[in-house]
Amino acid sequence: MAKPSIYLVDVDRPDTWTKYRKDxxxxxxxxxxxxxxxxxxxxxxxxxxxxxxxAEHEDIKQIAKRLTKAGVVxxxxxxxxxxxxxxxxxxxxxxxxxxxxxxxxxxxRPQTCRNHPQTVGGRPGYCAFRxxxxx
Ligand code: SF4
Numbered sequence: 001m002a003k004p005s006i007y008l009v010d011v012d013r014p015d016t017w018t019k020y021r022k023d024x025x026x027x028x029x030x031x032x033x034x035x036x037x038x039x040x041x042x043x044x045x046x047x048x049x050x051x052x053x054x055a056e057h058e059d060i061k062q063i064a065k066r067l068t069k070a071g072v073v074x075x076x077x078x079x080x081x082x083x084x085x086x087x088x089x090x091x092x093x094x095x096x097x098x099x100x101x102x103x104x105x106x107x108x109r110p111q112t113c114r115n116h117p118q119t120v121g122g123r124p125g126y127c128a129f130r131x132x133x134x135x
Pocket of ligand 1: 033034093095096102103106109
């Protein structure tokens, strides 16, 4: 059977992603903000979800327990010190504005988000670009 000539982007299939250029973010549906988000304790401090004093003196597992109970974190990987953030049922990050598709905590966003897609993600240098539908 002949292959279809148009492939739809699939966030779970990096082979469908597009080579990243800076100007793409303004026109994108923010597909990257629908992927699982793993962050560190320092990110949680910058996001003001953990107090700096707490970060320094509290057991990280206790912090993870509190944030999981509060529904902020989905799970914690103690070996790597990584928190996987909870998401909405739609898959969107809790900090993504559903209408504008913009990050609501941009200046405080985690390092993972700052590095995506250049150095982190399923295919560094590529992203799951999906253009916003024009009004
Ligand atoms: S914190 Fe902001 S940039 Fe990072 S995934 Fe969430 S909405 Fe996107």
